[in-house]
Amino acid sequence: MLRIFAGILGGIFISLAGLNNYTGRRWLWGDHWQLTGLPSVFFRLPGMKPDEAYYFPALWLVAGLLALLLLFGLLFPGFRRALLAPFRRLKTALPFVFTLALFLFSLYPFDFDTAKQHETGAQLVLYLALASAGFALLLFALYPALRFADRPFSRVYHRLMNLSSRNFLLLVCLLFLVLTSLISWLVFEHLPHIQDSISQLFQARIFATGRIHLPSPPFPDFFDYTHIINNGRWYSQYPWLHSFLLMLFVFLKTPWLLNPLLGTLTLPVIYLLGKELYDERTGRLGALLALASPFIFNMSSEYMNHASALLFASLFLLFYFRTLRQRSLLNPLLAGCFLGLVANIRPYTALALGAPFAIYSLALFFRSPRRYFIQFLLLLLSALALTSLVFVYNWLANGSPTLFGYVVKWGPGHEVGFGHSGWGPPHTPYQGLMNTGNNLNLLNKFLFELPFPALLLVLIPLACGTKNRNDWLFFVTFLSLLVAYFFYWFHNLCFGPRFLYESSAALVLLTARGLIILPELLNRTFSLPADKIGLHRLYPRALVLCLLFLAGIALPPLWREYHTYGGVSATVHRTVRKAGLNNALVFCDHFGNGFSYNRLTLDGPVVYCRNLDIFNPALTLRYPDRRCYFARHDTLIELKGLKYEGSALHQTMVQLCRVLEDSELVRRYKTIIVPFADLPLPVDTSGFGEKITDFRTVSREIFQQHRTLQDYTPALALWIFNDEREHLQIFSMMNDPEHFIAGGLKFTLRGVTANNLGAVYDIR
Structure with missing residues (x-):
């Protein structure tokens, strides 16, 4: 009867975890609730409006499920004895309490400043709490029924452990290469999705031409992309080596193949680490865990x-x-x-x-x-x-040898330490704590995508009070990255806690060690004889549920999300090819969908560019004979008659530049700031000398902290409203046509264009 009850309850919890993972914000989700400032669980019942939901603190759910499992365990005498056993001796209590504290810390829902709903600690902890409770209860309920897995698992396990080292490595490497190649093809469509990887592939293509950078194209605003420097020189902000490796595969026209090969080569290294530091079994388990880690095989399928x-x-x-x-x-x-x-x-x-x-x-x-x-x-x-x-x-x-591309692109704020920030508010110790905690939340889910936190296995050697120095050095390897990125201002989710990725070898080997020495933990710390528990039966039966969870709940929504990760997919390019476009200029709603398909010379049959709305006609001056289109996902709209002459942009520029016809007025200003450096002005500026610059140049100099706006004053600014080009947010207050004071400078409105699309400001 107890197993039936546990099965029903476990099925409900697992189903709720699946509902949460598949439906996002539709029925059940976690998020940081601004009203209370607390990580919260939200749920919506049938019939409720889209903007309605019930909510409660996420910690209530975590505490409630932990209490439920604890109460369930207390029904069994062995569990009651095991619960007190670690605290009877100081030798077992200290490592257990330390490990338990770290594990519980990783279960607290941490949220970083820019977290989207699916990245919040509340969402991650909600999903793992439901999945863990469901897994534990279902394992108890179905334990006798899962005995069918015992013998096949034993045969497969012994076959893998008894293969020659050469054949074992060939097998796991072949499986990993096939898996990552399939994900690269079917999920990512051989296309870089993340801004970082798009930038690094771009640099690889530049390297393939024998150069380090290209000259910036005319009208560079239309070809700006995140993490790509475009300041007269056009190149990636990142160090060179990964792009150099990609270059070798650019020559072969298979750049997508590099990361699957890199991941494949990592598996034998993990095997050798485990074998040489521990034993053959640890090495093989480490390689198998790396093969089965979604964190590793997904990262190895893209271009990062x-x-x-x-x-x-x-x-x-x-x-x-x-x-x-x-x-x-x-x-x-x-x-x-x-x-x-x-x-x-x-x-x-x-x-x-x-x-x-x-x-x-x-x-x-x-x-x-x-x-x-x-x-x-x-x-x-x-x-x-x-x-x-x-x-x-x-x-x-x-x-400069000490000037990194990050600083060239984003300014000195991109450096490590408190008070720095490439964008957004300055980094603080509090935000560092939030980032660190969120990294642990992410690691618990993404390392193995199992229905319980990954650190539960990783921390077993520490809970045992291990005296093996290799265990501690691997743990410190992981800890060093965790601590280092406490001091770094930027944090995000990318295939998991990506800033911890380089410790993956240490993490999978600690997990392998945990699986091997679990009997020691049970015997020594919990006074539970491992032979009575029957770990040789527990492992295969738990594995069946884990595989079902991976196949049915964890991986399908993940790969569906990765198919359009970063808002990028091959859909736009397929739509363009299907339409048979030639000699076309395509303005992309999301430039990442087209950037990697452009020739470096920007003269292909189709040129993809950013959609800058009112500014789009400017680019037709460079491409006067091309037909223009707007692309969003699978929608392609021809922009008929898109020419600069007669456009709203041209009319606005004519009206703005009338103020420049007054030569006496112009002489009073140190600087004339115009919208585009490449856009011809409809007035004679031959007598202006070096007064004329553009907002892009001014904002870049300010952002890089090379100059201040005061260095340009008194300035006459010809502003077009709602200009959302890169780094122009510092001028956004000019979108409201009125006088104002900002940064110790007075912005005086001199006039608004007749079409209400632009304004002239006196800045001093």
Whole structure:
């Protein structure tokens, strides 16, 4: 009777988790509720209006489900004894309490400033709480019925463990390569979806021409894209190495293949780490867990540079540990080189990864200087030598060895530390805490997409009070990234907690260790004899439910979301090809849908560009003979008669520029700020000297903190209302045609155009 009740209740909870995962904000969801300031659970009943919902604090649900499972467990004497067992000895209580505190911290719903609903801690914790409770109850209810899995699982497991190392690695690598190639094709359509990867593929295509950057195109505003510098030079903001690797596959016309190969090569490294530091079984389990990790196989199916960073970070770990165990000078040389390669992909990540191992190496050196001096010196020198390449690239691309592309694009605020921000409010310790907690929320879900938090398995070695230094070094590898990004202002969800991705090898090996030493935890900490529990039966039966959960609830909505991840898909390009467009200019509602299809020379049969609404006619001056279209998803609309002459933009420019006909007035100003540098002005400006500039140039100089607006005053600004081009938000107050004071400057309205689309301001 108890199993029937547990089955019904578990089925309800699992169904609610599925409802939450499939329907988003329609019926049941979690979000940060601005009215109360609390992470909350929202639900809507049939018949309720779309803007109506009931809500309650998310912690109520977490506490309620934990209490339910606890009460259920208290029905069994063994559970009651196990509940008190860890606290009877200090040796078991301390590691257990530490681990429990960290685990409970990861279950608190944390929300970062810019979190969308599906990224909030409330949503993640709601989903995992329902799934975990449902999984536990269903496992209890169906446990006898799942015995059919025991023998097949045992056969498969022993077959995998007894394969030769060569055949085992060939099998897991082939499976991983096929899986990631299929996801790259069917889900991502061989197209970069994330702004970062679009930028890195763009740089790879530039490298393939033998150059580091291109000259900015005329009317650059129409071809701006996030994380791509377009300031006279046109190139990516990112360090060079991942794009260089992509370039090799650009030559082969298969750039999509790089990340699947990088992920595939990472699996043998994880296997070797596990085998050499622990044993053969740990290495094989680690490789299998990496193969089964959605965090790893999804990241390895797109174009993100985390894939190459993980491979080189894992190789660094492998050769660092070999350095500690062997006297060969090749190991420290390779360890340093691979850490240096990480620095040429993700410099801050390399610093975070290297820091704890530098401290540990110093401790070993002071303990045994003659043993380690040459090896650690070689490791340090090789790491510095390879890292220096990123400074060489900075000098070639950005003009200074210490000037990174991030700062060129976004200004000095992009740096690490409190008070900095590339955009939005300055970073604070509080926001760092929110970001850190949210990373743990994300890791619990995305590492394995199981119906329970991933850290439940990852933290088992710590809960056991492990004395194995490798366990602690792997944990510190993960912790170093978690702490490092506490100090970084930007945070988002991308295939999971992407800033922790380079610790994936450590995480899957800790998980493998957790599965192997779970009997020790049960025996030593909880006083539960593992043979009585029958872990050899628990694992296959739990695995059946996990696989059903993955196939039915976790992965389908995830891949559906990834198909249009970042608002990007191949739909626009397919629609354009289906329409047979030639000699066309396509204004994209979301430029990411077209950017990667453009030729670098922007002279292909179809040129995709940003939709800038009233400004669109300006681009027809560069492409006068092309037919113009607007594209959104699968909708393609021809913009007939779109020409600059006679357009609203042209009329507005004529009316704005009338003020420039007064030469006496013009002489009073230091600067004349016009909308477009490339747009011909309808007045003679030959006598203006260097007075004329444009809003793009001014905003870039201000954003980069090279100059202030005061440096341009007194200025005469010819403003077109609602100009939403990049970085022009600093002028947005001019959208309301009235006098105002801002930043210590007085903005005096001199006039509004007859069509009410623009205004002239005196700024001083």
